[in-house]
Amino acid sequence: MLWFFTCVGLLIGGYFIYGAFIEKVFGINEQRQTPAHTKTDGVDYVPMSKNKVYLVQLLNIAGVGPIFGPIMGALYGPAALLWIVIGCVFAGAVHDYFSGMLSVRNGGASVPSIVGKYLGNGAKHFMNLFAIVLLLLVGVVFVSAPAGMITSLINEQTSMTVSLGMMVAVIFAYYVIATIVPVDKIIGRFYPFFGALLIFMSVGLIGALIVSSEHSLMAGYQVSDMFTNMNPNDMPLWPALFITIACGAISGFHATQSPLMARCMENEKNGRFVFYGAMIGEGVIALIWCALALSYFPDVQSLAEAVKNGGPGNVVYSASFGLLGVFGGIIAFLGVVILPITSGDTAFRSSRLILAEYFNMEQTSIKNRLVIAAPLFAIGAVLTQVDFGIIWRYFGFANQLTAVMMLWTASAYLARADKLHWITTIPAMFMTSVVTTFILNNATLGFGLDMTISTACGVLTAAVVAFVVTNVIGKQALPADAEA
Template sequence: MNSLVLILISIVCFLIAYVTYGAWLAKQWGVDDTRKTPAHTKGDGVDYVPAKAPVLLGHHFASIAGAGPISGPIAAAIFGWVPVLLWIIVGSIFFGGVQDYGSLFASVRHDGKSIGEVIEINMGKTGKKLFGAFAWLTLLLVIAAFTNIVANTFVSVPEAAMASVLFIILAIGFGFGVHRRGVSLGIGSVIGVILLFICIALGNMFPLVLSRNVWITILLGYIFIASVTPVWILLQPRDYLNSFLLYAMMAGAVLGLLIARPAIQLAPVTSFNVGGQWLFPMLFVTVACGAISGFHSLVGSGTTTKQLDKESDAKLIGYGSMLIEGVLATVAIITAAYVGADKLTALLADGGPVNVFSDGIGTFMTSFGIPFTVGKSFVALAVSAFALTSLDTGTRLGRFILQEFVSEGGKTSNHPFANMYVATALTVVLGGALAVTSWSRIWPVFGSANQLLAALALMAVAVWLKKTGKNHKMFVIPTVFMFAVTLLALVFLIQSNLAAGNWILVLFPVLLFILAIILAYQGYKILTSVEVEESTKA
């Protein structure tokens, strides 16, 4: 099998889905540009700031992508490339894309409120509290997993570390120029992209070598600061410029595949049980963000909804971003599949999934004249940039959730956790404490929690649509499937971590399992009661 065929199949499927299924969803839900979005009705210059669609697409995609669609598919390659690719395509179109689009749209129609508050309105205060606790625990795992990934990447590729530091400075300057000095987005983009590649060149010239623990400390300090500053200073401009990194990386990968056309060496399917891991359910929670991710619903309803300029932009930003992420995940599985099992094992041992991905794309880029070391460091920078975005977005969302948890009806609370600095600090400290655990131990728990969060978000949007008389049938199968997969995966993880004596990674799955069961039962009761009411009226 030629790898070029795989990427073309993926792209064609996603384009067809965006034009057809995406448009059908918009029609079913009643997307309406005559309604003002929260970015306009609640504009405050800090969190509620209208953004043009290309800018917000860059922010949203960079926030949801992180290293997830790269690490997940590569880690799942132990089951063979066929099941991974099938789940990426089917999951992105009918599961992840629907969840992302639906949660963003539901938030917009609820005045920019988070999924937790959407649950409160449609399922009651208890539902909101339980979901808030679940989401916050999941975000601690997000912080732990991505801090680990970024720190390891900076240690193994110090050139990317220096470029990342320079990139942050560049993003602040870009934000100040566009939002405070009136520089046009077009001119600013051209200058920003040129300076971005200068940052990459300087990173290769002056690599920044620090230890893993030092990087973890620096990263935790960075995400605290980044998560309490206005979005226009760093979040929007950095994520917008990040999108150019991604587009360049993906263009380089596709062009390299077009020229080199490497053959797939990895077995299409290996075994249903690999090293004690069962394909069902572990494939689905391991691929994680490459097909569906509950974290996306928090981003969409937490930061993106506050920047959406008009409702029709939600299709591009919500549904479209997930499909782009599916393309990225397809490229990721190709970088694992073209090298074969032996080299894949060696690359994973040397630096994890990011090393596999960077090595693969760097190799593809040599086909059109890019030196391997330059290409590999560029890809490592791009991946770490996305992971950094997920980190500070996740921390900001953790702050929002804690503040909502102690507030009633959106009113200001005197509780210490209502203070943005206290809520942020608690999230950073606890997430950082988990970050010292190895990536390989955190990822399965993160994947399971993340996918279960997706099931809860799907259920929440379905309840809202049902109550408002809109079509919610597209949520039924994804919700049931994700609950079945993730609850079973949590049981397996509890057993394995219990046997290994990893007590903290036993506690997390147990708490998540209990919270999810309670929320699922509440959602089921509401959905069935609404059906009874409607049938009675009929």
């Protein structure tokens, strides 16, 4: 039990100590007007209160990633908890802060425009394509996952019978509406309530585990297990753990979401709470589900069997109903279902805005919104027919590669502004090593090379990119319209 609360304490401490340091390095300007005021349009640029923006940001970034990822990561043992804490404080929250604040400083720009501004047009064109691919994968994952979970809940807990296809259609219909209506009509109005439900659900589950007579929080694990690979399937901890646990530690998807709230934040002083703080909140959720997975089942082998018999969704279902009973289980389960739905719609919304920015199409007209959104949903509908496991694997790699691009963008900005770039360069180098090693070593998605060779190439790639970003691009002057 002490392990879990120590990890939570480290996350909260990271917000107040390291988060304040990151904010100081960036250098906020409380007198500078944010895009919410300078570009108000009643659709995407709408001023909202700090607390509301925080809760919406938390829901936007917290899909099934901080639940499914930590559950799968728990197969490696308590080492997963260590990565969640370190990754969240020093990489994920820093990544989210810069993706949000650089958008604020650039008029609410989407991630491809930010990448292009500080890394060059080549990087911008790459990110335009890659961000759309990632967001479509996210949208599909966040249709398939909640549709499957809702179908299981209805069919097993009621006398009704619904098909998976029906639930996919219902969720898609909602996504179409949420993507094109003004941000304050659905997202700004209902998501703060859902955010509060999410927090209540997470605290309720861990509280039920603590008082349970049948289960003990993190009992049976030793300190040495933090540094031991306990995966029963003989999966290598390096670099797979850092791809498996994405949204609970660091996630490139967040870089596509932060600009949505950068367009609604009223003052730069709110940035640490909204962007760094929401990631810390997601880290706590990830810790809860990792601890639940390690504690609800007697050992890692039993957890692996539960995952084998129904995926991480089966673990969510078992823990929710096992700890809280039928009524509480339904509430907790629905809280989990809300996560991917409230991220899936904003994934499609972000796609619309990125394409609108690329083609320079104003979005106050609902016709223009539909022109861009319709093809996105058509492609998404086709992708839902692809096996979920395949989509998830590609999502994991694409997600972390996007995070790498955003971290290098932040490093280029800091170096060009003559600020301490190491706060983003170090995590950028680490994650570059991770994604390069993974794609070179993985036989299914990549090239199947030897792990030693793959790792050496990963480290070398990180070093080369670091030199180019900080000593070549970083020596260039900031763009004329950029504020240091």
